[in-house]
Amino acid sequence: MGMNVTQKLISSHLVSGKMVPGEEIAIKIDHTLTQDATGTLVYLELEAMGLEKTQAELSASYVDHNMLQLDFRNADDHLFLQSAAEKFGIHFSRPGNGICHYVHFERFGRPGKTMVGSDSHTPTAGGMGMLAIGVGGLDVALAIAGEPFYLRMPKVMGVKLVGKLPDWVSARDVILEMLRRHTVKGGVGKIIEYYGPGLQHLSAQDRATITNMGAELGATTSVFPSDEKTRTYLYSQNREEHWQELLADPDATYDEHDEIDLSKLEPLIACPSSPDKVKTVREIAGTPVQQVLIGSCVNSSLRDLMTVAKVCERHKLSKHVCLQINPGSRQVLINLASQESIAQLFSAGARVQQSGCMGCIGMGQAPGTDWVSLRTFPRNFPGRSGTENDKVYLCSPEVAVASAVKGVITDPRDLGSYPPVQLPKKELVDDSMIIYPTDGVNVELKKGPNIITLPELDPLADELKAPVLLKVGDNITTDHIMPAGSKILPLRSNIPAISEHVYVRVDPTFPKRAKEAWKSIIVGGDNYGQGSSREHAALAPRYLGVRVVIAKLFARIHRANLANFGILPLIFKDAADYDAIDQGDILELTNLHALSAEKRDMIVHNVTKEQDIPVRHNLTTREVKMVLAGSQINFIRDRRKKK
Numbered sequence: 001m002g003m004n005v006t007q008k009l010i011s012s013h014l015v016s017g018k019m020v021p022g023e024e025i026a027i028k029i030d031h032t033l034t035q036d037a038t039g040t041l042v043y044l045e046l047e048a049m050g051l052e053k054t055q056a057e058l059s060a061s062y063v064d065h066n067m068l069q070l071d072f073r074n075a076d077d078h079l080f081l082q083s084a085a086e087k088f089g090i091h092f093s094r095p096g097n098g099i100c101h102y103v104h105f106e107r108f109g110r111p112g113k114t115m116v117g118s119d120s121h122t123p124t125a126g127g128m129g130m131l132a133i134g135v136g137g138l139d140v141a142l143a144i145a146g147e148p149f150y151l152r153m154p155k156v157m158g159v160k161l162v163g164k165l166p167d168w169v170s171a172r173d174v175i176l177e178m179l180r181r182h183t184v185k186g187g188v189g190k191i192i193e194y195y196g197p198g199l200q201h202l203s204a205q206d207r208a209t210i211t212n213m214g215a216e217l218g219a220t221t222s223v224f225p226s227d228e229k230t231r232t233y234l235y236s237q238n239r240e241e242h243w244q245e246l247l248a249d250p251d252a253t254y255d256e257h258d259e260i261d262l263s264k265l266e267p268l269i270a271c272p273s274s275p276d277k278v279k280t281v282r283e284i285a286g287t288p289v290q291q292v293l294i295g296s297c298v299n300s301s302l303r304d305l306m307t308v309a310k311v312c313e314r315h316k317l318s319k320h321v322c323l324q325i326n327p328g329s330r331q332v333l334i335n336l337a338s339q340e341s342i343a344q345l346f347s348a349g350a351r352v353q354q355s356g357c358m359g360c361i362g363m364g365q366a367p368g369t370d371w372v373s374l375r376t377f378p379r380n381f382p383g384r385s386g387t388e389n390d391k392v393y394l395c396s397p398e399v400a401v402a403s404a405v406k407g408v409i410t411d412p413r414d415l416g417s418y419p420p421v422q423l424p425k426k427e428l429v430d431d432s433m434i435i436y437p438t439d440g441v442n443v444e445l446k447k448g449p450n451i452i453t454l455p456e457l458d459p460l461a462d463e464l465k466a467p468v469l470l471k472v473g474d475n476i477t478t479d480h481i482m483p484a485g486s487k488i489l490p491l492r493s494n495i496p497a498i499s500e501h502v503y504v505r506v507d508p509t510f511p512k513r514a515k516e517a518w519k520s521i522i523v524g525g526d527n528y529g530q531g532s533s534r535e536h537a538a539l540a541p542r543y544l545g546v547r548v549v550i551a552k553l554f555a556r557i558h559r560a561n562l563a564n565f566g567i568l569p570l571i572f573k574d575a576a577d578y579d580a581i582d583q584g585d586i587l588e589l590t591n592l593h594a595l596s597a598e599k600r601d602m603i604v605h606n607v608t609k610e611q612d613i614p615v616r617h618n619l620t621t622r623e624v625k626m627v628l629a630g631s632q633i634n635f636i637r638d639r640r641k642k643k
């Protein structure tokens with residue numbers, strides 16, 4: 001039987017297991033990607049494991065998230081990362097060079113390769129036929145150390161694209177349509193593969209917009225085939241030799257199906273404060289707007305930004321709106337300059353920022369009180385912009401710029417004819433801010449005073465009696481658990497300090513109460529831990545004594561991070577039992593050392609309510625061992641000692 005693109009990518013990298021949905025498989029990883037906010041831990045973990053050089057074909061470390069230098073801390077992190085790149089043989093993209101996913105796509109991505117990255121939008125590279133998966137930092141550290149990546153074989157959802165996008169409708173509207181249909185948990189346990197005749201009208205970068213935001217569906221990753229469009233893109237990047245064709249066989253099948261007629265789509269917008277609260281722009285047109293931010297890792301292509309510039313050339317911006325551009329890479333800025341688009345943006349009054357994550361992760365650009373902020377970014381979780389009760393909408397560059405012109409949410413089709421954009425066949429390529437690996441030996445890691453060695457994590461005892469310190473609802477994001485922003489991000493290399501901010505947006509007393517309780521439990525609802533891959537959302541609660549999380553359903557990356565740091569993730573057997581536990585109840589778990597991949601069912605005794613609650617776990621044998629050992633680091637260390 002023929003294979004789809006996902007099956008071809010997995011089977012060519014399969015190290016162990018059977019490609020049957022739900023079965024554990026291990027795959028060889030070719031590329032690794034880290035960014036600064038998650039990367040410092042990755043390299044501290046490698047140090048803890050005693051690794052010398054990366055074992056991956058290509059490893060890259062980017063500095064893009066923590067770019068504000070309000071004091072010594074972020075700057076020290078940048079230097080630490082540069083020294084770690086030199087020590088471990090890793091490509092280093094210097095601060096200001098661009099956003100990890102965007103630069104990796106431009107300069108390093110290769111069809112047919114696998115990648116893990118310590119950032120949830122790593123699937124961006126799926127736009128050129130890579131199998132690229134966002135994971136916790138420790139899983140990247142292991143891939144750098146040459147270990148295969150373990151995952152449960154996902155189901156493959158085939159999405160057939162037919163037709164051609166109308167004027168003023170772009171790739172962003174395709175992924176917003178997917179989010180409208182499937183919600184933020186519709187992709188859990190799935191890889192989404194796009195195919196069909198509609199592909200011929202989507203460039204590699206349009207496809208990257210779709211795979212990038214596939215993370216918001218909760219999907220393991222998203223993939224497109226590698227075809228002539230991919231070749232054209234690689235040619236434009238002066239690296240056509242990296243092209244390789246990768247197509248689904250004509251008789252390929254999929255586990256699930258969907259179809260989108262591109263010609264029927266219209267401009268869409270995700271309302272506050274979730275990427276799946278999608279409406280048509282027409283439905284909310286006329287809402288006054290104060291801030292418009294265009295760019296980020298999802299909508300920074302030359303086409304996207306040149307279209308915005310062309311609109312700015314034709315129309316004056318509303319004086320009530322502040323328009324800012326966050327380019328995905330320095331290279332895209334150079335190319336915008338060569339096309340005179342920068343001049344058009346400047347003349348219109350746009351504030352053009354350095355390339356980096358900036359306001360997308362709350363590093364500046366926070367909206368004012370009650371402002372409506374339109375962003376072409378991937379997520380709009382509550383408070384992520386840095387302003388409490390923010391009103392962040394997500395939309396295409398077309399909708400964003402049309403709204404900046406009119407001062408109210410505007411369907412861009414109201415602006416008249418679609419501006420023609422002539423893309424250069426070859427872009428100006430610039431790698432001057434990438435430091436290539438050398439054979440450097442005995443390189444010292446440069447650790448500033450805020451870079452603190454990882455805490456020791458004790459093994460799980462056979463019995464646990466602990467209070468439910470917090471009970472939360474559905475779709476809790478890792479931004480709720482471990483907020484980011486300019487005040488907290490500089491603490492990413494300092495677990496004791498960052499743990500003081502765990503859950504503070506939900507309950508400011510959480511860190512203090514957790515320390516007093518010494519050992520504690522959290523109860524969550526559906527899709528617990530969606531969003532960012534930050535392992536701090538597991539490690540910092542663990543540092544505060546959280547040992548178990550019981551939820552209705554876990555998001556993939558966070559579940560893996562919990563197990564990596566020795567927190568037992570348990571699922572209610574009957575979701576209705578969520579109501580049988582209240583915050584403050586004392587729960588008792590016994591016989592924990594008998595946990596195994598086969599023995600999945602357990603009873604949690606609610607001591608306060610004198611009630612037994614049936615739960616289950618879905619850990620693999622390897623994961624059970626690391627939870628019992630207290631963390632994956634302990635597990636690997638013990639395994640190495642035994643060798």
Ligand code: MIC
Pocket residue numbers: 037038065118119120121134361379484531532533534
């Ligand atoms: C995000 O978009 O949420 C981030 C910031 O890029 C995170 C990583 C982080 O928290 O450092 C992600 O996507 O994984």
Ligand code: SF4
Pocket residue numbers: 065099119121296297298356357360361377378379
């Ligand atoms: Fe950066 Fe935002 Fe992209 Fe995350 S989603 S990598 S914060 S630009």
